[in-house]
Amino acid sequence: MTRLFRFALVFSICLCACAGDFALRIAATTDLHGNLYPYDYFTARPAERGLAKIATLIKRAKSENPHFLLVDSGDTIQGSPLETVHQLAIRSGKTDLPDPMMLAMNALGYDAMAVGNHEFNYGLANLNRARNDAKFPWLSANTVLAEGSHERPFAPYIVKTIDGVKIGIIGITTPGVPSWEEPDHYRGYRFESGVTAAAHALADLKAKHAPDVVIVIAHSGLGGDSGDLAGENISRMIAERVPGIDAIIYGHTHLEDAGKLINGVLVMQPKNWGISLGVMDLVLSNDSGHWQIKSKSSTVWKVTRDVDADPEILKIGEPYQKAAEAYLNTPVADAPVELSGRLSRVEDTPLIDAIQTVQLHYTQADVSFASCFNPRVEVKKGPVTVREVAALYIYDNTLYTLEGTGAMVRSALENAARFYQQCRDPQCATGPLINPRVIGFNYDMAAGVDYEIDLTKPEGSRIVNLRFHGEPLKDDQPLRIAVNNYRAGGSAGYTMFKSAKILSRSNDEIRDMIIHYYTEKKTLPSSATGNWRVVPPSALKVLEEEAASETRRGENR
Numbered sequence: 091m092t093r094l095f096r097f098a099l100v101f102s103i104c105l106c107a108c109a110g111d112f113a114l115r116i117a118a119t120t121d122l123h124g125n126l127y128p129y130d131y132f133t134a135r136p137a138e139r140g141l142a143k144i145a146t147l148i149k150r151a152k153s154e155n156p157h158f159l160l161v162d163s164g165d166t167i168q169g170s171p172l173e174t175v176h177q178l179a180i181r182s183g184k185t186d187l188p189d190p191m192m193l194a195m196n197a198l199g200y201d202a203m204a205v206g207n208h209e210f211n212y213g214l215a216n217l218n219r220a221r222n223d224a225k226f227p228w229l230s231a232n233t234v235l236a237e238g239s240h241e242r243p244f245a246p247y248i249v250k251t252i253d254g255v256k257i258g259i260i261g262i263t264t265p266g267v268p269s270w271e272e273p274d275h276y277r278g279y280r281f282e283s284g285v286t287a288a289a290h291a292l293a294d295l296k297a298k299h300a301p302d303v304v305i306v307i308a309h310s311g312l313g314g315d316s317g318d319l320a321g322e323n324i325s326r327m328i329a330e331r332v333p334g335i336d337a338i339i340y341g342h343t344h345l346e347d348a349g350k351l352i353n354g355v356l357v358m359q360p361k362n363w364g365i366s367l368g369v370m371d372l373v374l375s376n377d378s379g380h381w382q383i384k385s386k387s388s389t390v391w392k393v394t395r396d397v398d399a400d401p402e403i404l405k406i407g408e409p410y411q412k413a414a415e416a417y418l419n420t421p422v423a424d425a426p427v428e429l430s431g432r433l434s435r436v437e438d439t440p441l442i443d444a445i446q447t448v449q450l451h452y453t454q455a456d457v458s459f460a461s462c463f464n465p466r467v468e469v470k471k472g473p474v475t476v477r478e479v480a481a482l483y484i485y486d487n488t489l490y491t492l493e494g495t496g497a498m499v500r501s502a503l504e505n506a507a508r509f510y511q512q513c514r515d516p517q518c519a520t521g522p523l524i525n526p527r528v529i530g531f532n533y534d535m536a537a538g539v540d541y542e543i544d545l546t547k548p549e550g551s552r553i554v555n556l557r558f559h560g561e562p563l564k565d566d567q568p569l570r571i572a573v574n575n576y577r578a579g580g581s582a583g584y585t586m587f588k589s590a591k592i593l594s595r596s597n598d599e600i601r602d603m604i605i606h607y608y609t610e611k612k613t614l615p616s617s618a619t620g621n622w623r624v625v626p627p628s629a630l631k632v633l634e635e636e637a638a639s640e641t642r643r644g645e646n647r
Contacts (some may be wrong), residue, residue, distance in 0.1 A: 101570050112255050114380065115155040116305060116370040117140075119162045120341030123208070126194055126407040128399050131171045131418060132467060132481030140364045141194050142407070143393045145400035146149025147367040148198055151391070155371075157252050160199060161259065163359075164206025164309035166191050167220045168486055170478075171414040177212045179413070180219055190410040192223035194403050202248055204363075205230040205259040206309040210275045211486045213259040214520065229261020229307065232287030234610045236278050243279060246291040249299045255374065255381055259299035261292045262308040264342055266322040269579025269588070272488065272595065284310055284521035289332045296334065300482065302370060302381035304335050311343035312357070322581070329355035335385060337370055346528065349388030358388040362626030366390040399436055418477035424608065425524060426616040429469040431482075434462035435530055436633035438622055439613040441467065445482055445600075446537035447615065448607045453594065454493040455572035456558070457499055457538035463531050465637065469614065475540070480606055483601040487574035492590040496567035499539060499554055501586040507552040508583070509533035510633070519630040522638045532582035539563060540621045543631045 122141055130137040152158045166187055167173055179185040195203070205228050209217050231246030247260040265281040288306060311323030325340040329352040340347075346361040346627045349370070361370035370388040374381045381561060393511050427440075434442050442460055449458040467481040509528045514520050521546060532540040541556040556563045573587055575595070580588030596603065608614060 097341050100244070102562055105215055109383065112157065112253065112374040112376070112407060113155055114157050114159070114252065114255065114303065114372045114374065115151060116159045116161065116337070116339070117151045118160075118339040118358070118360055118368035118370070119144060119364060120309070120339070120360055120368075121165045121206070121344055122162065122191065122364050123165055123166065123362065124153045124173025124191060125363040125409055126169050126190055126403065128173055128393075129411075130466075131414065132464060132477060132484065134418075134477065136345055138393045138395060138397075140399070141191070141198075142403040143397045143644040144364045144367050144615065145194070145403045145524060146392070146397050147197055147391045149490055149582070150398070151367065151369055157255075159201050159252075159257065159305075161201055161305070161307050161339060162203040162497075163307045163339055164204040164263065165208040165341065166195075166206065166320070167216075167364075168201065168208040168211045169363075169484075171418055171480065173416045174486065175409055177216055177365065177416050180216050181212055187219035187409065188223040190407050192220055193406045196223075196225045197402060197406060200226045200598040201250060202226055202259050202261065202307065202311045203228050204232060204307040204341070205244055207264050207267045207270060208486075210267055212277045214277070219369065229259065230263040231260055232265060232282040232284045232293040233263050234280050236280065245253045246287070247295050249295070249301060251572060255303065256299060256301040257305060258292075258295045258299060259301045260288055260295065260304065260306045262288055262328070262446050262536055263307060264310040264322050264324075264580070266579065268631075270576050270581065272575070279470065283321060284308065285327050285331055285560075288328045288335070292332060292334050295566060295588075302374065303337075303383065306338040306340075306520040308336055308338055308340045309342050310340060311345075311359075312340065325357060326352055327355055329353050336372070337386060337388075338368070346390055348390045356386045356388055358390075360390055361392075364393065366392045388588060394595050417469075418475060418480065418540070418637060420476045421473050422537050422605060423474045423612050425469045425471055425474050425478075425613055425614045428471045431462055431465045433465040435524075435533055436630065436637045438535070438618040438620050440618045441469070441482060441627055442535055443537065443618050444574040445604060446535075446606070448604050449451065449489060449572040449600070451607060452489060452603055453572040454597065455491055455538070455570040457494075457536055457569050457574040459502060459534040459536050459577060461531050461534050465530065474614060476605055479605050480485070480601055483604055486599045486601065487576060488598070489600050489603065490573050490575055491593040491595070492570045492571045492573060492578060492587055493593055494587070495565060496556075496558065496563040496569065498563035498571065498586045498590065499536065500556055502534065502540060502554060502584055503536060503543075503553045503556070505583045505586075506532075506534045507543050508549055510552075511544065512548055513626075513629060516624050519632065521632040521636055523632050528642065529582070534577065534584070534621060537619065537621060541633050542622065543624045544600055544626075545624060546626065578590075
């Protein structure tokens with residue numbers, strides 16, 4: 091944001107105040123995933139992200155308008171090694187320290203946080219520890235206790251009053267939690283329709299408090315993508331079906347949305363990991379004896395190299411940062427050659443095969459599905475630390491073994507192939523060929539079968555030469571299939587897995603299984619199996635250029 095623009099904005103706010111209008115500013119974060127420091131743990135380099143840098147933008151936003159609210163849309167206490175090491179220490183009883191993200195958010199004066207699905211990753215004991223550390227409420231109108239109980243584990247909404255103006259804030263959690271989490275991690279909780287819950291919360295809010303402004307903070311994307319679970323991403327539906335809401339700040343999908351109007355509702359999503367701060371400005375007038383919104387706008391303030399990290403937030407995170415670094419620097423194995431994730435989403439690579447090998451080993455499955463979560467991972471030849479191995483798998487997923495068929499594998503691969511776009515010319519020599527509507531970490535590759543992805547063909551018919559043990563894979567071929575808990579729940583369009591019988595599930599995260607496996611084996615793979623490829627070859631050349639370009643820009647969609 092330029093100085094001139096900020097000056098004009100501050101001037102307009104002052105002008106509103108002079109004219110008797112009320113200017114409300116709401117700053118928002120979402121999907122912070124434990125990113126407190128401006129730091130990439132898997133490269134050990136500074137990064138333009140994190141709550142410490144966002145803190146500087148928050149203070150700037152508040153200085154421009156003291157009529158200020160600060161909210162977060164969830165997925166906060168899981169993700170970075172800083173939080174992972176802390177959460178595991180909590181679970182094993184090795185620390186009494188409070189949650190680092192809650193400490194930082196307390197210091198910044200957050201008013202409310204929506205409960206995200208990843209808050210449940212370490213179970214309810216860890217969730218409640220972090221929640222008790224917070225000096226602000228965790229909101230979820232659609233999370234309720236077991237059948238027959240009238241109590242709610244989380245408040246559905248809060249009301250904040252600023253200079254006589256009442257602002258209601260409703261929280262919504264994506265209902266997909268049971269599809270992704272082990273039952274013990276949410277035992278006793280139910281997740282109702284977010285749309286219905288938002289309507290009920292709004293009715294109760296209006297009847298009891300008569301708010302002048304109603305904001306929804308939702309850990310749930312806009313929706314409409316073919317890869318959504320049923321009811322997973324419902325923010326658009328809330329805007330369209332629940333009249334009386336003025337704005338929605340949503341999260342979960344990790345896509346930046348500076349803002350748009352849907353059915354008159356202003357909706358916005360800041361970027362994940364503290365890469366940007368969402369800022370909403372609402373102007374109200376009281377000409378008719380009660381407050382009415384005259385205008386509303388939103389934007390995102392991006393973290394850049396010129397944004398300094400807040401020293402107070404860095405100091406809060408210091409002991410947790412030291413613990414994370416000590417863990418990450420532990421040597422575990424050896425790499426016989428230099429390895430890179432740069433092209434892992436366009437061709438078979440030894441790094442993805444390293445994940446597949448672990449999943450096949452622990453499940454004794456016939457086929458394994460895995461994604462490239464981190465295309466920026468680089469492993470030098472020689473000793474490999476926990477940091478480098480953990481960089482292969484940056485999420486806290488668990489491992490499932492499903493009872494499946496050849497038809498299920500084919501369907502899953504066709505869904506994955508949506509990551510690519512169909513060739514635009516007969517030679518398939520021009521792009522773009524990477525589909526911007528499919529998030530990269532939702533592109534799964536398979537091991538245990540051989541196949542080609544033909545980009546001259548339309549979606550749904552791209553998987554050719556699919557073979558199992560050298561023979562064409564039959565639809566009725568029984569198979570044991572290894573997937574992570576998100577795929578087992580049918581996320582990202584992998585609905586073929588949702589109804590499959592679960593043969594086993596791991597108690598440990600896949601990342602920890604990878605670390606344990608290669609600590610024992612002492613060496614990473616030196617070459618890929620080459621069991622899959624994109625055709626024609628000219629398409630691969632275009633894809634390699636596109637993938638390399640995304641990696642250079644630091645994108646990790």
